[in-house]
Structures are given as structure tokens and as C-alpha cells.
Amino acid sequence: MSVQYERLTNWLQQQTLPAVLVSKRINVRYFSGFAGSAGVLVVSPTIRKLFVDFRYVEQARQTAPEYETVKCQSNPLDAAVEYLQQQNLDRIGFEAEDLTVADFRRITSVVAEHRWIPSVLDSLRVVKSAEEIAKIQTAAQILDQAFAKILPQIRPGIAENSLAAILEYEMRQLGSERTGFATIVASGPRSALPHGVAGDRLLATGDLVVFDFGAVFDGYHSDMTRTVCLGPASDRQRQIYDTVLSAQMAGLAAVRPGALCREVDGVARGIIAEAGFGDFFGHGLGHSVGLAIHESPRLSPLAGEARLETGMVVTVEPGIYLPEWGGVRIEDLVVVTADGCRILSHTTKQLLELT
Numbered sequence: 001m002s003v004q005y006e007r008l009t010n011w012l013q014q015q016t017l018p019a020v021l022v023s024k025r026i027n028v029r030y031f032s033g034f035a036g037s038a039g040v041l042v043v044s045p046t047i048r049k050l051f052v053d054f055r056y057v058e059q060a061r062q063t064a065p066e067y068e069t070v071k072c073q074s075n076p077l078d079a080a081v082e083y084l085q086q087q088n089l090d091r092i093g094f095e096a097e098d099l100t101v102a103d104f105r106r107i108t109s110v111v112a113e114h115r116w117i118p119s120v121l122d123s124l125r126v127v128k129s130a131e132e133i134a135k136i137q138t139a140a141q142i143l144d145q146a147f148a149k150i151l152p153q154i155r156p157g158i159a160e161n162s163l164a165a166i167l168e169y170e171m172r173q174l175g176s177e178r179t180g181f182a183t184i185v186a187s188g189p190r191s192a193l194p195h196g197v198a199g200d201r202l203l204a205t206g207d208l209v210v211f212d213f214g215a216v217f218d219g220y221h222s223d224m225t226r227t228v229c230l231g232p233a234s235d236r237q238r239q240i241y242d243t244v245l246s247a248q249m250a251g252l253a254a255v256r257p258g259a260l261c262r263e264v265d266g267v268a269r270g271i272i273a274e275a276g277f278g279d280f281f282g283h284g285l286g287h288s289v290g291l292a293i294h295e296s297p298r299l300s301p302l303a304g305e306a307r308l309e310t311g312m313v314v315t316v317e318p319g320i321y322l323p324e325w326g327g328v329r330i331e332d333l334v335v336v337t338a339d340g341c342r343i344l345s346h347t348t349k350q351l352l353e354l355t
């Protein structure tokens with residue numbers, strides 16, 4: 001049986017749950033291999049069933065061989081719940097954060113509400129297997145190669161949207177199945193927007209330009225940010241860039257198994273605060289990446305007692321954003337290893353002054 005199935009049955013045992021209904025699309029994919037848009041799993045130590053409708057029967061059989069594919073006439077969730085009702089289980093885990101209120105009303109009309117136990121399965125995905133890491137690495141490589149391809153086209157007069165389109169085209173050509181998220185190309189004053197999705201602004205000499213983009217390879221995401229300058233950087237642009245880079249390098253150096261996620265964040269945040277920009281770094285230092293672009297644990301002051309473990313994949317992405325002036329963010333994707341981390345992003349982090 002797969003590692004993923006073992007993780008799930010161990011979890012059932014820990015929770016003393018006889019069975020679980022898996023409905024979240026990413027988790028259905030993680031535990032079974034089935035990546036279609038509709039399908040639910042019913043899992044117990046003795047049951048492995050994947051409920052799908054007519055569209056997905058063949059795909060389910062091919063991609064989820066460890067599961068028995070059940071073809072449903074109605075919607076897969078309703079069919080799975082009817083099946084569970086016949087099993088007469090006293091407690092069934094379900095993904096409360098995934099189901100809609102309408103779904104919940106339907107399932108509790110078949111199996112009494114007190115039998116449904118709200119469960120969170122996402123934590124089972126945090127430590128990546130070698131196979132998963134290899135896919136993320138491929139997705140990261142696509143970003144390095146795509147960025148190298150568009151570098152000559154980053155020049156005054158081109159629109160952010162055009163650069164985003166070219167970047168996305170190159171990523172597809174390099175094997176990305178889609179973009180991992182809305183591509184950010186934020187130039188000039190717009191670079192002060194941490195999530196400045198590409199717009200119609202034309203790049204101009206003197207701009208800082210933030211590129212934050214992601215690829216997807218076999219379901220697994222990558223994520224990288226680079227900031228470049230159009231023309232020679234001013235002293236202030238350089239000072240801010242160097243501060244972010246120092247914070248980023250210190251953050252990378254702090255990544256190791258056992259480290260508290262909030263402390264890794266604190267190392268980078270401290271450098272930015274010391275330089276006087278503490279108020280202008282308003283987001284966490286990073287996030288985990290996998291089948292979803294934003295996974296837990298996060299590198300954040302709010303991460304509580306979460307610690308890094310070998311095999312986690314996280315971003316390290318400090319930034320400084322000065323309203324109406326501009327901003328800088330630098331982001332690498334890394335794998336936590338026994339003695340620190342391995343960086344998957346290889347694009348240079350020297351400040352490029354493009355003319």
C-alpha cells in the first residue's frame with residue numbers, strides 16, 4: 001500500500017475513527033492518485049473506495065489502482081454517504097473545512113449529525129516524499145528557465161500584462177500544466193503591492209519590477225519571486241534591495257529541522273526592522289508548497305509552536321513595500337534537509353539593472 005494510505009490509516013487509528021470521508025480535491029488526489037474534478041473517497045482499515053460519476057470512471061481506474069472505483073448515478077458525495085449509511089458506523093471523519101453548508105445538510109439528512117466528526121487531513125501532506133520533492137524541483141526548474149527566457153524582454157515600454165503572458169507561455173512550453181497562481185508583474189509604484197497581479201501599466205526607466213510566478217508539474221507547485229531594476233538603481237533602491245536580500249539569506253540560513261517556524265520568520269524580520277523598515281514587511285516570511293500553493297506550516301509570527309521537519313518544502317520571501325514608492329521581494333523555494341535546506345530556485349539574486 002502507498003505511504004499516503006498508510007498515513008491515513010495511522011491517522012484513523014490515532015483518532016480512533018472507524019472511517020473517513022475524503023472530499024477535498026487535493027486530498028482525494030494525494031491519497032488515491034485520482035486528479036479529476038469530482039470524486040470522493042471512503043477509507044477505513046478495510047475499505048478503499050473512490051466514488052466518481054460517468055465522466056471519470058476510466059481515469060479513476062487508471063490513476064487510483066489501490067482504490068475500488070464506484071460509478072455513481074447521482075453525485076459522488078451523495079453516493080458515498082449512502083454507502084456509509086449502510087455500513088452503520090458510529091463515527092465518520094469528514095472534512096468540515098471543505099464541505100459547503102448545503103453539502104452538510106444533505107449528508108446529515110442521511111447519516112445523523114452526531115456521527116460526523118470534523119477532521120483536518122491537510123497535516124498528513126506536510127512532509128513530502130522523495131517523489132513529491134522531485135516534482136516540485138521540476139516545477140522550480142521551469143521557473144528558472146522561463147525567467148531566463150524573458151529577461152531580454154524586460155525593458156521600458158512593455159506592459160506588465162505582456163510580460164506576464166510571455167512568462168506564462170514560456171512556462172507552458174517548458175512543461176508547466178498551468179500557472180500556479182495569478183502571475184504577479186508589479187512595476188514602479190505598483191511594486192509596493194505585495195500581490196500586484198500584472199496590469200496594463202507600461203514599464204519605465206527607474207522602475208523596480210517584482211515578478212512572482214509559479215508553475216505546476218504533475219500537480220505540484222513551485223513559487224519564486226525576483227525583483228529587477230530598469231536602469232541603474234538609485235541609492236535608496238539599492239539599500240532596500242540589499243536589506244531584503246540580507247533578510248532572505250538569513251532566513252534561508254535559519255531553515256533547519258526542529259526550528260520553530262515563527263523563529264525563522266523572526267530572524268529575517270529582525271534584519272528588516274533593524275534597517276528601519278519593520279512597518280513595511282506586513283506578511284509572513286513564507287509558506288509551505290505542495291499540491292496546493294499555500295500550505296501549512298507557514299513561516300510567520302503567528303505560527304505558534306509549529307516546527308520545521310525534514311522533507312517539508314517552504315518558501316523564504318521577505319519584502320519591503322513603501323506605499324507609492326515601490327517595493328522589493330525576493331523568494332526562493334527550499335526543501336528542509338537533515339542539516340539545513342536545499343535551495344530549489346537558482347535564478348541569480350544579484351540586483352539586475354536592465355537597460
Ligand code: ZN
Pocket residue numbers: 212213223224225331
Ligand atoms: Zn511567490
Ligand code: ZN
Pocket residue numbers: 223287315317331
Ligand atoms: Zn510564495
